[in-house]
Amino acid sequence: MLFFPYNDMFSNITKSTIKPSTFYLKVNGEKVLFARNLYWKKDFMEQAPNKYASYIKANQQNYLALFLDVKIKDKNISHFLINRLTPHRVDFPFWAAGYLTFAGMPVIKESKIELCEYNYSFNNQTAILEDSIILLTGIIQK
Amino acid sequence: MKIIVNKNSLKSSSRIILMILFFEYLIFIFSGVSFYSLCHYPYFNIGIDPAYWLFYFAGFPQYILSHIWLAVLCDVLIIVFLLLLIFNPFNNKAGAILFILLFLFYISLSGCLGHKNFQTGFFIVMIPFIFKEDRNKKIAFESIRYFLLFYYLSASLLKLSNGGLFEIKHFSEVLQNQFLPYYTEGHQGWRTMLNVFLINNHKLGFLLYFSSFVVELSVVIGFFTKKYDQYLFLMLIAFHLFNWMLMDIAPIGQLSFISILLLSKKIF
Incomplete structure (x- = not known):
């Protein structure tokens, strides 16, 4: 609740089975980098691929759509609310073009795009990249 | 009144x-x-x-x-x-x-x-x-001061009720996700070294997490008196600077809000 003074940041115990992971968009094989950006831009560019990957994994439905579908029994009302409160189908090339625009990068037609997940583990010295998975591939069509 | x-x-x-x-x-x-x-x-x-x-x-x-x-x-x-x-x-x-x-x-x-x-x-x-009206403005400042106090106090209470404070490895596990873009992009320095060190030293990580709990809990003083508002301000600024250093969460967007505590003697 936005107007309720409530802050549960990092108070919930994380499941130890969840691997540390980060998500990147690749354009023609090159990662779209963001770590050196100032806080809010870095946060956005880090979170956006992560959230979009969850959306894709949930069959192009976000959390609110799933919530309304389960909680509201009247299908007409739930469809009406889902239609107003969640985005219409966001396909990968369309999302990638929006992400690149936000990043301030050119959106070039016919560029090959990939959404990648990088999984890590840690030893005493550093983080170790365990594997990387290509979740989605596509072509920019502007 | x-x-x-x-x-x-x-x-x-x-x-x-x-x-x-x-x-x-x-x-x-x-x-x-x-x-x-x-x-x-x-x-x-x-x-x-x-x-x-x-x-x-x-x-x-x-x-x-x-x-x-x-x-x-x-x-x-x-x-x-x-x-x-x-x-x-x-x-x-x-x-x-x-x-x-x-x-x-x-x-x-x-x-x-x-x-x-x-x-x-x-x-x-x-x-x-x-x-x-100045009077209403002042009451509104008072209200958002309480909002601020509740906001940080809730963070400490939820660390208790959600169990984060009772798991010694919790903070180390949280830290595992905070600097991954830096590793992925090959920008390693003292903050990433500190990150790995705290991931591997659960007890020290827990101590820092517990310190954040103490800082957030200490704002409860503000519900009873405004006398220590400037100290609370300094503690919260220190808390946010440590957050920035250890977790890469900058306080941009929160500074003007916290400054109400710094200016509390002038406003109220």
């Missing part, structure tokens, strides 16, 4: 808060985050908060972000109204417009971001500026 208002000190305190907010908004813009930069980003997820629902139901964020001219206008208006208010902090009409614009900006940003960013201070701090 009679409320005494020292107009000059309220004016100077308001100016300081607004200047900090102006500085924060400039950082937003220069980092590349504004209405304009969110234009045409197609995805949003607003969660189950009715405050977001109202705006998205009315279609305001969607409309602004699909019209570049309007997004640019909103950015310009935020800067103009901030300057106007710094010049005259008692212009409540400008205050009300600025509150709506900053609130819309937060709603649009966190909608596109897909999760609630807890740094809401940059629009909540505008609430007192909506009021015309």
Whole structure:
């Protein structure tokens, strides 16, 4: 609740089975980098691929759509609310073009795009990249 | 109850808060985050908060972000109204417009971001500026001061009730996700070294987590007296600087809000 003074940041115990992971968009094989950006831009560019990957994994439905579908029994009302409160189908090339625009990068037609997940583990010295998975591939069509 | 208002000190305190907010908004813009930069980003997820629902139901964020001219206008208006208010902090009409614009900006940003960013201070701090009467303005400052105290106190209480405080490895596990982009992009330095060190030293990590709990819990003093507000301010600033250093979460967006504690003696 936005107007309720409530802050549960990092108070919930994380499941130890969840691997540390980060998500990147690749354009023609090159990662779209963001770590050196100032806080809010870095946060956005880090979170956006992560959230979009969850959306894709949930069959192009976000959390609110799933919530309304389960909680509201009247299908007409739930469809009406889902239609107003969640985005219409966001396909990968369309999302990638929006992400690149936000990043301030050119959106070039016919560029090959990939959404990648990088999984890590840690030893005493550093983080170790365990594997990387290509979740989605596509072509920019502007 | 009679409320005494020292107009000059309220004016100077308001100016300081607004200047900090102006500085924060400039950082937003220069980092590349504004209405304009969110234009045409197609995805949003607003969660189950009715405050977001109202705006998205009315279609305001969607409309602004699909019209570049309007997004640019909103950015310009935020800067103009901030300057106007710094010049005259008692212009409540400008205050009300600025509150709506900053609130819309937060709603649009966190909608596109897909999760609630807890740094809401940059629009909540505008609430007192909506009021015309000095007396009401002062009561509003008092209210948001309590909001601020509850906000940090809730963080400590939820660390207790959600169990984070009872798991010694918890903070080390949280830290595993905080610097991954730096590793992925090969930017390693003292902060990433510290990150690995704390991931491998659960007890030290727990001690830091416990310290944050103590800092957040200590704001409870503010419910009984304003005498220690400046110390609370310093503690919260130190807390946020450590957050920035250890977790890469910068306090931009929250500084003007916390500064109410610093200026508490002048405002109240």
